[in-house]
Amino acid sequence: MNETTNKPLSVYLETYGCQMNVADSEVVLSIMNGAGYRRTAELENADVVFVNTCAVRENAEERVYGRIGDFWHYKKDNPGVVIGVLGCMAERLRKNLLESESAVDIVVGPDEYRRLPELVENALAGEKGIAVRLSRVENYDDIIPLRTEGISAWLSVMRGCDKFCTFCVVPFTRGRERSRTLHSVIKEVEQLSAQGFKEVTLLGQNVNSYRDDAYDFADLLASVARVDRSMRVRFTTSHPQDMSDKLIETIAAHENLCKYIHLPVQSGSDRILQLMNRTYNTEHYLNLVEKIKRTIPGVSLSTDIISGFPTETDDDQKMTIELIKRVGYDGAFTFKYSPRENTKAWHMDDDVPDALKTTRLNEIIEVQREISWKKNQQEIGQTVEVLIEGPSKKSDEDFCGRTDTNKMVIFPKGGLKAGEYCTIKIARANSATLFGTVVAQETKEVVAYAS
Numbered sequence: 001m002n003e004t005t006n007k008p009l010s011v012y013l014e015t016y017g018c019q020m021n022v023a024d025s026e027v028v029l030s031i032m033n034g035a036g037y038r039r040t041a042e043l044e045n046a047d048v049v050f051v052n053t054c055a056v057r058e059n060a061e062e063r064v065y066g067r068i069g070d071f072w073h074y075k076k077d078n079p080g081v082v083i084g085v086l087g088c089m090a091e092r093l094r095k096n097l098l099e100s101e102s103a104v105d106i107v108v109g110p111d112e113y114r115r116l117p118e119l120v121e122n123a124l125a126g127e128k129g130i131a132v133r134l135s136r137v138e139n140y141d142d143i144i145p146l147r148t149e150g151i152s153a154w155l156s157v158m159r160g161c162d163k164f165c166t167f168c169v170v171p172f173t174r175g176r177e178r179s180r181t182l183h184s185v186i187k188e189v190e191q192l193s194a195q196g197f198k199e200v201t202l203l204g205q206n207v208n209s210y211r212d213d214a215y216d217f218a219d220l221l222a223s224v225a226r227v228d229r230s231m232r233v234r235f236t237t238s239h240p241q242d243m244s245d246k247l248i249e250t251i252a253a254h255e256n257l258c259k260y261i262h263l264p265v266q267s268g269s270d271r272i273l274q275l276m277n278r279t280y281n282t283e284h285y286l287n288l289v290e291k292i293k294r295t296i297p298g299v300s301l302s303t304d305i306i307s308g309f310p311t312e313t314d315d316d317q318k319m320t321i322e323l324i325k326r327v328g329y330d331g332a333f334t335f336k337y338s339p340r341e342n343t344k345a346w347h348m349d350d351d352v353p354d355a356l357k358t359t360r361l362n363e364i365i366e367v368q369r370e371i372s373w374k375k376n377q378q379e380i381g382q383t384v385e386v387l388i389e390g391p392s393k394k395s396d397e398d399f400c401g402r403t404d405t406n407k408m409v410i411f412p413k414g415g416l417k418a419g420e421y422c423t424i425k426i427a428r429a430n431s432a433t434l435f436g437t438v439v440a441q442e443t444k445e446v447v448a449y450a451s
C-alpha cells in the first residue's frame, strides 16, 4: 500500500525465455496479488518492476541487460521504485547481478518466488536482497497462476531438468527434476475448463520424465484429456530418449490431444549428438519418428537445431540437413551455438567461427522453409478445424487461430468470436501460414468430441 495515496502498489512484469517462464510469471503475479499488489501493464505506473529472465544463450541475456538499462532511467526519475531480476539469469549470475547493475534491488531465482513479497518490502525500505536457492521439491502446486488471457493456458507439470546436455544451462538455473501430483494438475485443468479456457499446454523441460508414483506422463495426458473433451491439450517439450510407445499410443487414442509433437533433435550427426550428451543417435530418432507417423496419422512435428556446436564440420552439417529432409518437419527453431559457463561444452573450444555458424543456420532455415512451404501447399483445398485465438496481427477484418497440428490460419471474421471452434477451407498458403474462409462454426461438445 502506498502510504500517501492509500492505493495498492503496482507491479509491472516483463517476461523473456521459454513458456515455462511465461507460466512462472503468472505464479509470480499470483503471489504478489496475494500480498496486496496490483498488476499494471504500463511501466510508468509501476512501483515494482520485475523482469523474468532467460539465460539459455548469450543474446537472451544481452536483451535483458538492455532492459535493465531502461529501468535504470525509469528509476532515476522515480526514486523508490524497486527493480527485481527474476528467473534463470538471476539464478546463473546471483550476487554478481546486484554488484554489476546498480539499478537492481532484488535478485530471485525460479524456486524462491514465495519470498518475493518479503524481499520487495525490504527493498522498499532500502535493503537490497537476494534469494537463489534451488529446491528439490518446490512446485508451486498450491498457487493458482494469475492468467491474463482466457483461451489458452500454460500449465507447468514439472520443473527442472536432469539431462545435462553439454551445451545447456537449464539444469543449473532450474535445478533437479520434480513433478507435480497428477491430482493437483487435474484440479487445475478442471478450474480452467470451468473458466472457459479452450486449450491447455502442459509444460516441462522434459515432460516425458513426468512421474507421480505409479503415474507417468502418458497417464497424466490421458487424465487431462478426459477432463473436458472440448478442450485441446498440448504439451512441450519431449526428449527423444524418453518418448515411450505408451505415450505415442495415448496421443493417438484421444481426439483432444493435439497431433503435434515438438521433438528437438539438435543435430543430425551422431558424433555431435554424443558430444552434446543427447543420449540417442539418429537411428533411434528416425525410428521414433517413423513410429510416431505410423501411429498418429497426420501428425505434425517440429524440432530445435543448434548450429556450430564445437568441432562441427561441413559433413556434420550435411547430415543435419539430410535428417531434416528425411523427417520432413513442419517447423524448426534454429539457434547458433552459444557457450554457457558451467556447462561441459564451455570447456570445449568454441571453434566454429561466428560467420560459419550463421551460414549453416541460414542454410538450415532455407531448407526448412521450403519443406514447410511444400507441406502447407498440400493443405490447399482441405478443410481444417481451427480454434480462434483473436484478431490477426495484420488486419482487423481477420481472425487468426490454430489447427490441431499447430498451424496458424488467417480468415475473415464473419460474425465469429475468439475462443470458438470453426471449420476453415484453406485457399492459399505460404511457408508459415494458411489462409482460408469459414465453412462452418462448430459446437465442439456436440460435433467433434462426443465420446
Ligand code: SAH
Residues within 6 Å of the ligand: 056, 057, 167, 168, 169, 170, 204, 205, 206, 237, 238, 239, 264, 266, 304, 305, 306, 335, 336, 337, 338, 339, 340
Ligand atoms: N528442454 C528442451 C529445450 C530447452 S532450451 C529440450 O531438451 O529440447 C530450448 C532450445 O535452446 C534447445 O532445444 C536448444 O536447441 C537451444 N539451446 C540450449 N542451449 C543452447 C546453447 N548453449 N546455444 C544455442 N542453443 C541452445
Ligand code: SF4
Residues within 6 Å of the ligand: 161, 162, 163, 164, 165, 168, 169, 170, 171, 205, 206, 239
Ligand atoms: Fe537443456 Fe537438455 Fe534439459 Fe533440454 S533436456 S533443458 S536441452 S539439459
Ligand code: F3S
Residues within 6 Å of the ligand: 016, 017, 018, 019, 020, 021, 053, 054, 055, 056, 087, 088, 169, 170, 173, 174
Ligand atoms: Fe531460458 Fe530458463 Fe527457459 S534459461 S529457456 S527461461 S528454463
